[in-house]
Amino acid sequence: MSPVRPDAPAPRTPTPRTHDDRAAPDGDRLRTDATVPAPARTDADQAHAGREHRALRRERLLATATELFTTRGYPATSVERICGTAHVPVRAFYEEFEGREALxxxxxxxxxxxxxxxxxxxxxxxxxxxxxxxxxxxxxxxxxxxxxxxxxxxxxxxxxxxxxxxxxxxxxxxxxxxxxxxxxxxxxxxxxxxxxxxxxxxxxxxxxxxxxxxxxxxxxxxxxxxxxxxxxxxxxxxxxxxxxxxxxxxxxxxxxxxxxxx
Missing domain, CATH: 1.10.357.10 (Tetracycline Repressor, domain 2)
Structure with missing residues:
Protein backbone atom coordinates (compact mmCIF):
# COMPACT_ATOMS: atom_id res chain seq x y z
CA MET A 1 0.00 0.00 0.00
CA SER A 2 1.50 3.36 -0.95
CA PRO A 3 1.78 5.84 1.90
CA VAL A 4 -0.24 9.02 1.70
CA ARG A 5 1.73 12.22 1.90
CA PRO A 6 0.44 14.49 4.64
CA ASP A 7 0.68 17.52 2.38
CA ALA A 8 -1.14 15.85 -0.51
CA PRO A 9 -4.62 17.04 -1.25
CA ALA A 10 -7.38 14.81 0.03
CA PRO A 11 -8.75 12.60 -2.67
CA ARG A 12 -12.09 13.74 -4.08
CA THR A 13 -14.92 11.46 -3.26
CA PRO A 14 -16.94 10.98 -6.42
CA THR A 15 -20.45 12.34 -6.17
CA PRO A 16 -22.87 9.50 -6.68
CA ARG A 17 -25.17 9.99 -9.64
CA THR A 18 -28.77 9.99 -8.57
CA HIS A 19 -31.80 9.26 -10.61
CA ASP A 20 -32.42 12.99 -10.77
CA ASP A 21 -29.32 13.70 -12.82
CA ARG A 22 -28.06 12.34 -16.06
CA ALA A 23 -25.48 13.43 -18.57
CA ALA A 24 -26.75 15.04 -21.71
CA PRO A 25 -24.89 14.60 -24.99
CA ASP A 26 -23.56 18.14 -24.75
CA GLY A 27 -22.25 17.59 -21.26
CA ASP A 28 -25.01 19.54 -19.47
CA ARG A 29 -27.01 18.00 -16.73
CA LEU A 30 -30.70 17.25 -17.23
CA ARG A 31 -32.99 16.85 -14.28
CA THR A 32 -35.57 14.16 -14.83
CA ASP A 33 -37.75 15.55 -12.09
CA ALA A 34 -38.13 18.85 -13.88
CA THR A 35 -41.74 19.85 -14.51
CA VAL A 36 -42.66 19.21 -18.11
CA PRO A 37 -44.97 21.94 -19.36
CA ALA A 38 -48.36 20.73 -20.51
CA PRO A 39 -48.95 21.02 -24.21
CA ALA A 40 -50.79 24.14 -25.18
CA ARG A 41 -54.49 23.67 -25.90
CA THR A 42 -55.30 24.15 -29.51
CA ASP A 43 -58.22 26.15 -30.78
CA ALA A 44 -59.95 22.86 -31.63
CA ASP A 45 -59.48 21.61 -28.04
CA GLN A 46 -60.91 24.81 -26.63
CA ALA A 47 -63.86 24.71 -29.02
CA HIS A 48 -64.60 21.09 -28.06
CA ALA A 49 -64.45 21.89 -24.35
CA GLY A 50 -66.77 24.84 -24.93
CA ARG A 51 -69.31 22.67 -26.73
CA GLU A 52 -69.21 20.07 -23.96
CA HIS A 53 -69.73 22.73 -21.30
CA ARG A 54 -72.62 24.24 -23.20
CA ALA A 55 -74.25 20.84 -23.78
CA LEU A 56 -74.04 20.02 -20.07
CA ARG A 57 -75.49 23.40 -19.19
CA ARG A 58 -78.36 22.88 -21.60
CA GLU A 59 -79.10 19.43 -20.17
CA ARG A 60 -79.13 20.90 -16.67
CA LEU A 61 -81.64 23.54 -17.74
CA LEU A 62 -83.88 20.95 -19.42
CA ALA A 63 -83.79 18.61 -16.42
CA THR A 64 -84.48 21.42 -13.97
CA ALA A 65 -87.34 22.80 -16.07
CA THR A 66 -88.93 19.36 -16.32
CA GLU A 67 -88.88 19.01 -12.55
CA LEU A 68 -90.25 22.50 -11.92
CA PHE A 69 -92.89 22.39 -14.66
CA THR A 70 -94.28 19.12 -13.28
CA THR A 71 -94.17 20.11 -9.61
CA ARG A 72 -94.96 23.83 -9.64
CA GLY A 73 -96.69 23.97 -13.04
CA TYR A 74 -95.57 25.76 -16.18
CA PRO A 75 -97.44 29.05 -15.50
CA ALA A 76 -95.89 29.36 -12.04
CA THR A 77 -92.32 28.70 -13.15
CA SER A 78 -90.27 31.67 -14.31
CA VAL A 79 -86.99 31.75 -16.20
CA GLU A 80 -85.36 33.20 -13.08
CA ARG A 81 -86.63 30.28 -10.97
CA ILE A 82 -85.27 27.75 -13.50
CA CYS A 83 -81.87 29.45 -13.63
CA GLY A 84 -81.61 29.82 -9.88
CA THR A 85 -82.43 26.16 -9.29
CA ALA A 86 -80.08 25.00 -12.06
CA HIS A 87 -77.31 27.40 -10.94
CA VAL A 88 -77.10 28.83 -14.44
CA PRO A 89 -76.90 32.59 -15.13
CA VAL A 90 -79.98 34.06 -16.78
CA ARG A 91 -77.73 35.39 -19.53
CA ALA A 92 -76.61 31.83 -20.28
CA PHE A 93 -80.25 30.68 -20.42
CA TYR A 94 -80.94 33.08 -23.27
CA GLU A 95 -77.90 31.79 -25.10
CA GLU A 96 -79.72 28.44 -25.31
CA PHE A 97 -83.39 29.38 -25.59
CA GLU A 98 -85.31 32.40 -26.80
CA GLY A 99 -87.57 32.15 -23.79
CA ARG A 100 -89.60 29.89 -21.55
CA GLU A 101 -91.89 28.76 -24.41
CA ALA A 102 -88.88 27.72 -26.48
CA LEU A 103 -87.63 25.64 -23.55
Missing amino acids: LIALHNEVARAGMEATLTVLSDPRLESAGTRERITELGRAYAAAVTGETAAARMAFVEVVGAGRAVEEQRLLWRGLWSGFLTAEAERAVARGEAPPRDYGLAMVALTGAVNELVAHWTRNSASLSRELLADELVHHTLATLGIAADDTTAAGHPPDEGN
Whole structure:
Protein backbone atom coordinates (compact mmCIF):
# COMPACT_ATOMS: atom_id res chain seq x y z
CA MET A 1 0.00 0.00 0.00
CA SER A 2 1.50 3.36 -0.95
CA PRO A 3 1.78 5.84 1.90
CA VAL A 4 -0.24 9.02 1.70
CA ARG A 5 1.73 12.22 1.90
CA PRO A 6 0.44 14.49 4.64
CA ASP A 7 0.68 17.52 2.38
CA ALA A 8 -1.14 15.85 -0.51
CA PRO A 9 -4.62 17.04 -1.25
CA ALA A 10 -7.38 14.81 0.03
CA PRO A 11 -8.75 12.60 -2.67
CA ARG A 12 -12.09 13.74 -4.08
CA THR A 13 -14.92 11.46 -3.26
CA PRO A 14 -16.94 10.98 -6.42
CA THR A 15 -20.45 12.34 -6.17
CA PRO A 16 -22.87 9.50 -6.68
CA ARG A 17 -25.17 9.99 -9.64
CA THR A 18 -28.77 9.99 -8.57
CA HIS A 19 -31.80 9.26 -10.61
CA ASP A 20 -32.42 12.99 -10.77
CA ASP A 21 -29.32 13.70 -12.82
CA ARG A 22 -28.06 12.34 -16.06
CA ALA A 23 -25.48 13.43 -18.57
CA ALA A 24 -26.75 15.04 -21.71
CA PRO A 25 -24.89 14.60 -24.99
CA ASP A 26 -23.56 18.14 -24.75
CA GLY A 27 -22.25 17.59 -21.26
CA ASP A 28 -25.01 19.54 -19.47
CA ARG A 29 -27.01 18.00 -16.73
CA LEU A 30 -30.70 17.25 -17.23
CA ARG A 31 -32.99 16.85 -14.28
CA THR A 32 -35.57 14.16 -14.83
CA ASP A 33 -37.75 15.55 -12.09
CA ALA A 34 -38.13 18.85 -13.88
CA THR A 35 -41.74 19.85 -14.51
CA VAL A 36 -42.66 19.21 -18.11
CA PRO A 37 -44.97 21.94 -19.36
CA ALA A 38 -48.36 20.73 -20.51
CA PRO A 39 -48.95 21.02 -24.21
CA ALA A 40 -50.79 24.14 -25.18
CA ARG A 41 -54.49 23.67 -25.90
CA THR A 42 -55.30 24.15 -29.51
CA ASP A 43 -58.22 26.15 -30.78
CA ALA A 44 -59.95 22.86 -31.63
CA ASP A 45 -59.48 21.61 -28.04
CA GLN A 46 -60.91 24.81 -26.63
CA ALA A 47 -63.86 24.71 -29.02
CA HIS A 48 -64.60 21.09 -28.06
CA ALA A 49 -64.45 21.89 -24.35
CA GLY A 50 -66.77 24.84 -24.93
CA ARG A 51 -69.31 22.67 -26.73
CA GLU A 52 -69.21 20.07 -23.96
CA HIS A 53 -69.73 22.73 -21.30
CA ARG A 54 -72.62 24.24 -23.20
CA ALA A 55 -74.25 20.84 -23.78
CA LEU A 56 -74.04 20.02 -20.07
CA ARG A 57 -75.49 23.40 -19.19
CA ARG A 58 -78.36 22.88 -21.60
CA GLU A 59 -79.10 19.43 -20.17
CA ARG A 60 -79.13 20.90 -16.67
CA LEU A 61 -81.64 23.54 -17.74
CA LEU A 62 -83.88 20.95 -19.42
CA ALA A 63 -83.79 18.61 -16.42
CA THR A 64 -84.48 21.42 -13.97
CA ALA A 65 -87.34 22.80 -16.07
CA THR A 66 -88.93 19.36 -16.32
CA GLU A 67 -88.88 19.01 -12.55
CA LEU A 68 -90.25 22.50 -11.92
CA PHE A 69 -92.89 22.39 -14.66
CA THR A 70 -94.28 19.12 -13.28
CA THR A 71 -94.17 20.11 -9.61
CA ARG A 72 -94.96 23.83 -9.64
CA GLY A 73 -96.69 23.97 -13.04
CA TYR A 74 -95.57 25.76 -16.18
CA PRO A 75 -97.44 29.05 -15.50
CA ALA A 76 -95.89 29.36 -12.04
CA THR A 77 -92.32 28.70 -13.15
CA SER A 78 -90.27 31.67 -14.31
CA VAL A 79 -86.99 31.75 -16.20
CA GLU A 80 -85.36 33.20 -13.08
CA ARG A 81 -86.63 30.28 -10.97
CA ILE A 82 -85.27 27.75 -13.50
CA CYS A 83 -81.87 29.45 -13.63
CA GLY A 84 -81.61 29.82 -9.88
CA THR A 85 -82.43 26.16 -9.29
CA ALA A 86 -80.08 25.00 -12.06
CA HIS A 87 -77.31 27.40 -10.94
CA VAL A 88 -77.10 28.83 -14.44
CA PRO A 89 -76.90 32.59 -15.13
CA VAL A 90 -79.98 34.06 -16.78
CA ARG A 91 -77.73 35.39 -19.53
CA ALA A 92 -76.61 31.83 -20.28
CA PHE A 93 -80.25 30.68 -20.42
CA TYR A 94 -80.94 33.08 -23.27
CA GLU A 95 -77.90 31.79 -25.10
CA GLU A 96 -79.72 28.44 -25.31
CA PHE A 97 -83.39 29.38 -25.59
CA GLU A 98 -85.31 32.40 -26.80
CA GLY A 99 -87.57 32.15 -23.79
CA ARG A 100 -89.60 29.89 -21.55
CA GLU A 101 -91.89 28.76 -24.41
CA ALA A 102 -88.88 27.72 -26.48
CA LEU A 103 -87.63 25.64 -23.55
CA LEU A 104 -91.02 23.91 -23.21
CA ILE A 105 -91.09 23.22 -26.95
CA ALA A 106 -87.64 21.63 -26.71
CA LEU A 107 -88.83 19.39 -23.88
CA HIS A 108 -91.98 18.42 -25.78
CA ASN A 109 -89.91 17.66 -28.87
CA GLU A 110 -87.70 15.23 -26.95
CA VAL A 111 -90.68 13.12 -25.86
CA ALA A 112 -92.50 13.34 -29.20
CA ARG A 113 -89.35 12.43 -31.11
CA ALA A 114 -88.72 9.47 -28.80
CA GLY A 115 -92.19 8.12 -29.60
CA MET A 116 -91.75 8.53 -33.33
CA GLU A 117 -88.28 7.01 -33.36
CA ALA A 118 -89.54 4.01 -31.38
CA THR A 119 -92.26 3.28 -33.91
CA LEU A 120 -89.90 3.73 -36.86
CA THR A 121 -87.47 1.32 -35.24
CA VAL A 122 -90.27 -1.25 -35.02
CA LEU A 123 -91.18 -0.71 -38.66
CA SER A 124 -87.56 -1.27 -39.68
CA ASP A 125 -87.94 -4.94 -38.67
CA PRO A 126 -88.33 -6.89 -41.95
CA ARG A 127 -90.67 -9.27 -40.19
CA LEU A 128 -93.33 -6.57 -39.88
CA GLU A 129 -93.22 -5.87 -43.60
CA SER A 130 -95.60 -8.76 -44.20
CA ALA A 131 -97.17 -8.92 -40.73
CA GLY A 132 -100.90 -8.60 -40.29
CA THR A 133 -102.40 -5.35 -39.06
CA ARG A 134 -103.18 -6.60 -35.57
CA GLU A 135 -99.61 -7.72 -34.93
CA ARG A 136 -98.21 -4.59 -36.50
CA ILE A 137 -100.41 -2.20 -34.51
CA THR A 138 -99.77 -4.12 -31.30
CA GLU A 139 -96.00 -3.79 -31.61
CA LEU A 140 -96.21 -0.17 -32.70
CA GLY A 141 -98.49 0.75 -29.81
CA ARG A 142 -96.35 -0.95 -27.20
CA ALA A 143 -93.15 0.60 -28.52
CA TYR A 144 -94.72 4.06 -28.56
CA ALA A 145 -96.12 3.75 -25.04
CA ALA A 146 -92.80 2.54 -23.64
CA ALA A 147 -90.92 5.42 -25.30
CA VAL A 148 -93.14 8.31 -24.24
CA THR A 149 -93.65 7.07 -20.67
CA GLY A 150 -90.02 6.18 -19.99
CA GLU A 151 -89.83 9.08 -17.53
CA THR A 152 -93.10 10.00 -15.84
CA ALA A 153 -92.13 13.64 -15.28
CA ALA A 154 -91.17 14.10 -18.94
CA ALA A 155 -94.43 12.48 -20.06
CA ARG A 156 -96.48 14.72 -17.79
CA MET A 157 -94.67 17.77 -19.12
CA ALA A 158 -95.25 16.71 -22.75
CA PHE A 159 -98.89 15.67 -22.42
CA VAL A 160 -100.23 17.88 -19.61
CA GLU A 161 -98.18 21.02 -19.05
CA VAL A 162 -98.05 21.89 -22.77
CA VAL A 163 -101.83 22.33 -22.95
CA GLY A 164 -102.65 26.04 -23.02
CA ALA A 165 -99.01 27.03 -22.62
CA GLY A 166 -99.03 29.58 -25.43
CA ARG A 167 -99.50 30.00 -29.14
CA ALA A 168 -96.06 28.78 -30.18
CA VAL A 169 -96.38 25.69 -28.01
CA GLU A 170 -99.83 24.95 -29.41
CA GLU A 171 -98.56 25.25 -32.96
CA GLN A 172 -95.86 22.73 -32.08
CA ARG A 173 -98.45 20.34 -30.67
CA LEU A 174 -100.58 20.67 -33.79
CA LEU A 175 -97.54 19.96 -35.95
CA TRP A 176 -96.88 16.68 -34.15
CA ARG A 177 -100.56 15.74 -34.16
CA GLY A 178 -100.58 16.25 -37.91
CA LEU A 179 -97.55 13.99 -38.30
CA TRP A 180 -99.15 11.25 -36.21
CA SER A 181 -102.49 11.56 -37.99
CA GLY A 182 -100.73 11.10 -41.31
CA PHE A 183 -98.73 8.16 -39.97
CA LEU A 184 -101.85 6.39 -38.68
CA THR A 185 -103.80 7.14 -41.86
CA ALA A 186 -101.06 5.39 -43.84
CA GLU A 187 -101.38 2.36 -41.54
CA ALA A 188 -105.14 2.39 -42.08
CA GLU A 189 -104.71 2.45 -45.86
CA ARG A 190 -102.32 -0.49 -45.59
CA ALA A 191 -104.89 -2.42 -43.58
CA VAL A 192 -107.56 -1.67 -46.18
CA ALA A 193 -105.27 -2.81 -49.00
CA ARG A 194 -104.75 -6.10 -47.16
CA GLY A 195 -108.48 -6.58 -46.73
CA GLU A 196 -108.16 -6.35 -42.95
CA ALA A 197 -110.08 -3.11 -42.46
CA PRO A 198 -113.26 -1.83 -44.12
CA PRO A 199 -112.56 0.72 -46.87
CA ARG A 200 -113.37 4.33 -45.99
CA ASP A 201 -111.71 7.69 -45.54
CA TYR A 202 -109.77 7.40 -42.27
CA GLY A 203 -108.39 10.94 -42.21
CA LEU A 204 -110.78 12.43 -39.64
CA ALA A 205 -110.86 9.20 -37.66
CA MET A 206 -107.10 9.36 -37.20
CA VAL A 207 -107.28 12.99 -36.08
CA ALA A 208 -109.71 11.86 -33.39
CA LEU A 209 -107.53 8.86 -32.52
CA THR A 210 -104.45 11.06 -32.10
CA GLY A 211 -106.34 13.28 -29.68
CA ALA A 212 -107.54 10.20 -27.77
CA VAL A 213 -104.00 8.84 -27.52
CA ASN A 214 -102.73 12.15 -26.13
CA GLU A 215 -105.50 12.23 -23.54
CA LEU A 216 -104.92 8.62 -22.51
CA VAL A 217 -101.21 9.27 -21.93
CA ALA A 218 -102.03 12.49 -20.04
CA HIS A 219 -104.46 10.55 -17.85
CA TRP A 220 -101.79 7.94 -17.20
CA THR A 221 -99.28 10.59 -16.07
CA ARG A 222 -101.79 11.81 -13.47
CA ASN A 223 -102.45 8.29 -12.24
CA SER A 224 -99.19 6.44 -12.91
CA ALA A 225 -99.10 5.14 -9.34
CA SER A 226 -102.18 3.01 -9.98
CA LEU A 227 -102.02 2.46 -13.76
CA SER A 228 -99.27 0.36 -15.29
CA ARG A 229 -97.51 1.18 -18.53
CA GLU A 230 -98.64 -2.21 -19.86
CA LEU A 231 -102.28 -1.33 -19.27
CA LEU A 232 -101.82 1.99 -21.05
CA ALA A 233 -100.14 0.27 -24.01
CA ASP A 234 -102.95 -2.28 -24.28
CA GLU A 235 -105.56 0.49 -24.27
CA LEU A 236 -103.73 2.41 -26.99
CA VAL A 237 -103.62 -0.74 -29.14
CA HIS A 238 -107.31 -1.45 -28.49
CA HIS A 239 -108.34 2.09 -29.50
CA THR A 240 -106.28 1.95 -32.68
CA LEU A 241 -107.66 -1.42 -33.75
CA ALA A 242 -111.20 -0.30 -32.94
CA THR A 243 -110.76 2.81 -35.09
CA LEU A 244 -109.63 0.55 -37.92
CA GLY A 245 -112.69 -1.63 -37.42
CA ILE A 246 -110.59 -4.63 -36.42
CA ALA A 247 -111.92 -6.79 -33.62
CA ALA A 248 -109.81 -7.53 -30.60
CA ASP A 249 -110.08 -11.30 -31.16
CA ASP A 250 -108.97 -13.34 -34.17
CA THR A 251 -111.67 -12.04 -36.48
CA THR A 252 -111.71 -8.80 -38.43
CA ALA A 253 -114.64 -6.42 -38.28
CA ALA A 254 -115.61 -7.43 -41.81
CA GLY A 255 -116.17 -10.98 -40.61
CA HIS A 256 -113.24 -12.47 -42.49
CA PRO A 257 -110.40 -14.39 -40.86
CA PRO A 258 -107.14 -12.46 -40.81
CA ASP A 259 -104.34 -13.15 -43.24
CA GLU A 260 -101.89 -15.85 -42.29
CA GLY A 261 -99.37 -13.23 -41.23
CA ASN A 262 -101.83 -11.72 -38.71
